[in-house]
Amino acid sequence: MKGNYKAAMDSLHIPVDFQASTVRAMQNAKPRRRRRAVRLAPLAACLCVLLALLPTLFGGGGYGAGGAGSMAADGNALLYWGLGSIRRFDPASGQTATLAKGAGALFCVRRDTLYYTAGTTLYAADPATGGGRALYTVTLPYPVRAIQLCGVHDDTATLEAYPKWDGDGIRLVDVRLTDAMALGDRPYEYETAGEAPSFPGTSAVSFVPVPTADGAAGWDAQVDGVSVLPAGTAIGAWAQSGNCMLALVSPASGLGSAAGAPLYVLSPDGVARALDVRADRFYATGAREIFLSLADEGGGKQLAVFDVPTGTLRTLTDAFPTAECVTTQDALYAYVPNAGGIRYYPLCRDEDGAIRALGDAAELPYMHTQRLFSPVVRLFMLLAAFVLSIPLCIYFAMRK
Structure with missing residues (x-):
């Protein structure tokens, strides 16, 4: 060339x-x-x-999966955790507002107060407007990276503290929510057992911990020292609405299974009534209803609702994805992990106020702006x- x-x-x-x-x-x-x-x-x-x-x-898929507690109801509004903040969705206006930035994924609303964590501090806020105030800052003999809210009781909270370096978290119990005790004087210790089921007010039933073969927390319901459950069984999970408790009762040798467990209705006077169904989890509770998942012989999951005043169980859907749910008077909110968003279903009630069906599902408005974060x-x-x-x-x- x-x-x-x-x-x-x-x-x-x-x-x-x-x-x-x-x-x-x-x-x-x-x-x-x-x-x-x-x-x-x-x-x-x-x-x-x-x-x-x-x-x-920058935060993953729009809604932060944090397990139970990542959603809560406040009247007809929904509080949820997403993109590192606690947000409030008002279905009447269709608007969302940020209540707390940089908050942990687990929070709860109790007695008209929003409790959440940020960093190593527990906060309380108005669930309608936000504006948190510090209740308790965790100080341990070693540096703490973050804390997580595990539950709120009458006047105390249970927290999980994680060390700055790798290691198992330490569970802090009896963290008082009142201002009567100085922050530095609040005790901490390892929690040895989960919170026991109980009825509000006076009850003839006492719940006694039962040792299980797989180490899971199990409880026996007793009246005057005599069990009201079948011999050799224990309560593995429960949900309450007022003075009504639904419980999953399984053999103490192994609580829980893919096929679900027999469902019992317990009352404060010590009556235990077995329902002819098997359930595997509870979703949410309302003022007069309890939503749960029924397990059929083919391994499918059905969404059902138990109406407390009438004592009846009604199936709402033949198939329902595993989800975290929260209910208000007018809607059932469900977070479906694989779908990457929060769906809400209007509740259709009859003239007596009992739920008879679910309306067509809709998606929270803010989810439509987060498609960039989808797995696809x-x-x-x-x-x-x-x-x-x-x-x-x-x-x-x-x-x-």
């Missing part, structure tokens, strides 16, 4: 020095473009990887990074 260029230049009477510099420039131009493309390929691949990781770096988008960006890195891999494979 060099000879062809030289012959053409000689025919045009171009000086020899200019010919040599021009030939060198033309010969070197293509390799330079190739080297420039090779340098840009890894930059493009790194950019796609960074874009794919942005959802993880993450997968697409990672695939784009892989495709852009192919030329770089081929270059190094063929490089001599």
Whole structure:
């Protein structure tokens, strides 16, 4: 190729020095473009990887999965945790408001007060307007990275404190929610057992812890020291609405199973009535109802509701995804992990106030603006990074 260029230049009477510099420039131009493309390929691949990781770096999928307690009802409004903040959704206006930024995923509303954690401090706030005030800051003999709210009782809270370095969390019990005790004087200790079921007010039933083979917390319901449950069984899970308690009763040798457990209705006077169904979990409780999941023989999950005044159980859906749920007077809110959002179902009631059906599902409005954080988008960006890195891999494979 060099000879062809030289012959053409000689025919045009171009000086020899200019010919040599021009030939060198033309010969070197293509390799330079190739080297420039090779340098840009890894930059493009790194950019796609960074874009794919942005959802993880900035809060994940819109709603923060934190298990039970990540949603709570306040009247007809819903409080939920999302993108590192506690938010309030008003179904009447369709608007959301931020109540607490930088809050932990687990919180609760009790006696018209919102309790949540941020950093190593427990806060209390108005569930309608926010504006938290510090109740208790955890101080331990070693540095604490963060704390988590496990539950709120009458005038105390249970917290989980996590050390700054790797290690198991320590459970703090009897953290008082009143201002009568100085912050530095509040005791901490390991919790040895879960909170026992109980009826509000006076009850003839006492709940006694039962040792189980798998180490799970189990309880026996007794009246005057005599069990009201079948021999060798224990309560593994329960839910209450007023003076009515639904309990999953399983053999103490192994609480819980994929096929569910027999469902019992317990009353404060010590009467235990078995329902001819098997359930595997409770979803939410309302003023007069308890939502639960029924397990059928084929392994499916049905959403059912137990109406306390009438003592009847009604199936609402033949299939219901595993979800965390919260109910208000007018709607059932469900967080479905695989769907990446919060759905709410209007409650259709009869003339007596009992729920007879669920309305059509809708999605919280703010979820429509968070599609960038969906798993599908993450997968697409990672695939784009892989495709852009192919030329770089081929270059190094063929490089001599």
